[in-house]
Amino acid sequence: GQQLNQSPQSMFIQEGEDVSMNCTSSSIFNTWLWYKQDPGEGPVLLIALYKAGELTSNGRLTAQFGITRKDSFLNISASIPSDVGIYFCAGRRYNNNDMRFGAGTRLTVKP
Amino acid sequence: SAVISQKPSRDICQRGTSLTIQCQVDSQVTMMFWYRQQPGQSLTLIATANQGSEATYESGFVIDKFPISRPNLTFSTLTVSNMSPEDSSIYLCSVEGTVGAEETQYFGPGTRLLVL
Numbered sequence: 123g124q125q126l127n128q129s130p131q132s133m134f135i136q137e138g139e140d141v142s143m144n145c146t147s148s149s150i151f152n153t154w155l156w157y158k159q160d161p162g163e164g165p166v167l168l169i170a171l172y173k174a175g176e177l178t179s180n181g182r183l184t185a186q187f188g189i190t191r192k193d194s195f196l197n198i199s200a201s202i203p204s205d206v207g208i209y210f211c212a213g214r215r216y217n218n219n220d221m222r223f224g225a226g227t228r229l230t231v232k233p
Numbered sequence: 234s235a236v237i238s239q240k241p242s243r244d245i246c247q248r249g250t251s252l253t254i255q256c257q258v259d260s261q262v263t264m265m266f267w268y269r270q271q272p273g274q275s276l277t278l279i280a281t282a283n284q285g286s287e288a289t290y291e292s293g294f295v296i297d298k299f300p301i302s303r304p305n306l307t308f309s310t311l312t313v314s315n316m317s318p319e320d321s322s323i324y325l326c327s328v329e330g331t332v333g334a335e336e337t338q339y340f341g342p343g344t345r346l347l348v349l
Binding site for chain 1: 234237274275276277278325335336337338339340341342343345
């Protein structure tokens with residue numbers, strides 16, 4: 123079942139603005155993953171985080187693995203129209219079957 | 234990263250029929266996963282499919298409804314049996330892959346199923 127609390131549920135921003143979204147959990151995860159899903163497509167991996175406190179960037183995207191292992195955030199800087207989509211966080215434990223997803227953040231970017 | 238393809242990409246089916254979804258990966262992988270994503274919802278794991286053993290199903294999913302085959306390390310199928318409108322969803326194949334020395338998970342493009 124879903125154990126991750128992802129917020130916000132949706133965001134409407136102007137092109138050029140920065141975006142921040144986060145996921146929290148009541149339990150510890152060993153890996154945090156952030157995916158983006160475009161309409162009609164499967165989720166695409168954006169960033170993977172493997173160590174508590176780790177801060178990783180992928181272009182305009184930056185994500186951090188919370189020091190408590192119970193949270194993660196994703197920032198998008200200088201948003202552009204193609205950033206539109208649904209962003210999912212996922213937490214994974216060493217047990218390969220135990221991967222949980224957040225409910226998603228739906229991002230709309232207005233030109 | 235792994236390249237994953239799924240067939241069909243979408244289908245419209247009549248209630249009571251069954252549909253088999255295929256998942257093909259461009260490299261050998263040990264673990265393959267099948268997820269369901271209901272309209273506007275997040276992803277829910279249906280089962281884990283390992284080659285050479287029976288699939289492991291999550292709570293709420295049973296083999297009679299979602300039989301899975303895993304004949305080799307690059308291919309798997311998921312069948313949605315005796316379909317009803319509640320089965321209308323996106324069905325996603327996923328595989329475990331590595332980024333450097335670390336493990337992660339990749340998804341196929343999904344199969345969009347509408348049951349009338």
